Amino acid sequence: MDTVSPGSIVRLRYEGDTDDDAEEYLVGSVEERREGLAVISTESPLGKALIGRQAGEEPISYDAPNGQLTVFLLGVRV
Numbered sequence: 001m002d003t004v005s006p007g008s009i010v011r012l013r014y015e016g017d018t019d020d021d022a023e024e025y026l027v028g029s030v031e032e033r034r035e036g037l038a039v040i041s042t043e044s045p046l047g048k049a050l051i052g053r054q055a056g057e058e059p060i061s062y063d064a065p066n067g068q069l070t071v072f073l074l075g076v077r078v
Contacts (some may be wrong), residue, residue, distance in 0.1 A: 002054050006042050008028075010050060010073060011055075027039075028042060
């Protein structure tokens with residue numbers, strides 16, 4: 001099972017959404033972006049919460065500017 005690190009592509013679902021609503025993101029910097037993927041900065045609250053996590057673990061809660069949010073990490077690939 002892969003662990004989230006800079007450069008990983010993650011599949012996330014926000015609490016309250018269905019698996020069909022899940023989206024993929026690149027965890028890294030804007031300079032590393034890939035076509036078709038939004039970037040989650042490793043310095044952002046969500047990026048910091050994702051680093052070191054593995055798919056299928058407990059839900060991940062983090063403090064966003066609008067309050068606490070929870071995501072489910074459905075997949076990790078490089």
